[in-house]
Amino acid sequence: GAGVSQSPSNKVTEKGKDVELRCDPISGHTALYWYRQSLGQGLEFLIYFQGNSAPDKSGLPSDRFSAERTGGSVSTLTIQRTQQEDSAVYLCASSLGGQEYQETQYFGPGTRLLVL
Amino acid sequence: AQSVSQHNHHVILSEAASLELGCNYSYGGTVNLFWYVQYPGQHLQLLLKYFSGDPLVKGIKGFEAEFIKSKFSFNLRKPSVQWSDTAEYFCAVNARNTGKLIFGQGTTLQVKP
Numbered sequence: 001g002a003g004v005s006q007s008p009s010n011k012v013t014e015k016g017k018d019v020e021l022r023c024d025p026i027s028g029h030t031a032l033y034w035y036r037q038s039l040g041q042g043l044e045f046l047i048y049f050q051g052n053s054a055p056d057k058s059g060l061p062s063d064r065f066s067a068e069r070t071g072g073s074v075s076t077l078t079i080q081r082t083q084q085e086d087s088a089v090y091l092c093a094s095s096l097g098g099q100e101y102q103e104t105q106y107f108g109p110g111t112r113l114l115v116l
Numbered sequence: 117a118q119s120v121s122q123h124n125h126h127v128i129l130s131e132a133a134s135l136e137l138g139c140n141y142s143y144g145g146t147v148n149l150f151w152y153v154q155y156p157g158q159h160l161q162l163l164l165k166y167f168s169g170d171p172l173v174k175g176i177k178g179f180e181a182e183f184i185k186s187k188f189s190f191n192l193r194k195p196s197v198q199w200s201d202t203a204e205y206f207c208a209v210n211a212r213n214t215g216k217l218i219f220g221q222g223t224t225l226q227v228k229p
Contacts, residue, residue: 031215043206043219056216091160093217101215102148102167107160 002026004108006092012114013082021077021111025094032075033095033105034067035059038088046090049075050097082115089113118143120209122220129197130228137192137223139207149190150208150217151181160206166190177201199229 005024013019025032034046045059049069060066064083069075079086089112093105123138141147151163164175171183181192190207207220 033215033217035217035219042221043208043217045216045218048215050215056214059216093160095215101210101212104150104162104165105215105217106162107152109159 004092004094004106006090006108006111008111009109010112010114012116014116015084016081018078018080019082019113021079021090021113023075023077023092023094023108025073025075025092026106027073028096029094029106030072030097031095031103031105032069033093034075034077035091035093036088037091037110041088043091046077079113082113084115087113087115118209118211118218120207120218120220122205122207122223124223125221126224126226128226128228131199132196133227135192135194135197135201135225137205137207137225139190139192139220140188141190141207141209141218142188143209143211146212147209148212149181149183150210151175151179151190151192152206152208152219153203154206155203163192163205197225197227199227201225202227 007022032049037043047067048056051072064080067077089110091110092108095103095105120141149166152160153163154160166173166183174180205223208217
């Protein structure tokens with residue numbers, strides 16, 4: 001079946017603008033994760049959804065970052081008033097949502113964000 | 117706080133050489149362990165994982181890893197690498213009470229034909 005999809009694949013924006021990044025998880029996966037991959041910081045966790053609720057938001061770097069998930073499916077990551085340090089590849093992953101998190105997270109292709 | 121350390125940042129090997137990539141983690145509780153690979157231009161995919169049981173796990177493409185609990189290590193091995201193994205390799209850990217993966221900094225493997 002289809003894997004995790006993300007859109008857009010690339011986004012160039014000007015400093016100070018807001019951006020929205022979208023993730024479509026694998027059908028039936030109740031757990032959804034956002035990560036960020038940047039040159040200086042490697043791969044960092046941002047936020048985790050189980051269904052529509054977000055029990056772990058500990059990785060969001062500032063209050064400019066927010067995310068929501070609706071219908072237990074699609075998720076949107078919003079970055080307000082973008083800064084140049086927000087430039088990175090934003091990755092989404094989904095998993096079945098099993099016990100003790102003993103499961104594989106399947107990653108999407110990412111959205112490459114460049115803030116000018 | 118949990119952390120994952122990958123000792124080799126950039127490894128260059130010739131085809132048929134043996135590979136071992138080091139990974140150590142810091143966490144006092146029970147963990148799940150993963151190795152992910154990112155081939156050039158592709159997205160992250162799972163190579164292998166360890167949850168419990170036999171500490172020697174086998175993954176795709178001839179890779180294996182051994183969990184040594186006393187050393188907090190989960191090193192990745194392959195007896196004979198191929199040019200197509202050129203990629204970036206990430207070790208990752210999650211605690212049993214949280215889904216978030218903590219990744220190491222990654223190791224870039226370049227295999228010369």
